[in-house]
Amino acid sequence: MLKILLTISVIAAVYFFLIKKPQVAKKKRERAEAQKRKPELDEDIMVECEECGTFVSSKETIIVSGKYYCSKECAKVK
Ligand SMILES: [Zn+2]
Incomplete structure (x- = not known):
């Protein structure tokens, strides 16, 4: 059973x-x-800057080696 x-x-x-x-x-x-x-x-999504943590529009981000940055200063590029 x-x-x-x-x-x-x-x-x-x-x-x-x-x-x-x-x-x-x-x-x-x-x-x-x-x-x-x-x-x-x-397309206008917000992404966090890897350096300073600021949220920026994905259209304005700078992508350096797969990381998002809010500005050239943060991305350390000229
Ligand atoms: Zn930044």
């Missing part, structure tokens, strides 16, 4: 996971896509 109950609960768990997981994954994917899409729609 215990074996039958165990089997049923295992099947139920598998069934539950098979039903539930794709929905969770779908929601996650939708959210990830929404986040991915956001910078495209709204």
Whole structure:
């Protein structure tokens, strides 16, 4: 009897996971896509300067070796 109950609960768990997981994954994917899409729609995102911590528009940032800087002074470029 215990074996039958165990089997049923295992099947139920598998069934539950098979039903539930794709929905969770779908929601996650939708959210990830929404986040991915956001910078495209709204290109004017704020990024933090690596040097002084000031938030600047992504259009005005200076990117030096993958890091964002608010100004040439912070980026130490001329
Ligand atoms: Zn700065």
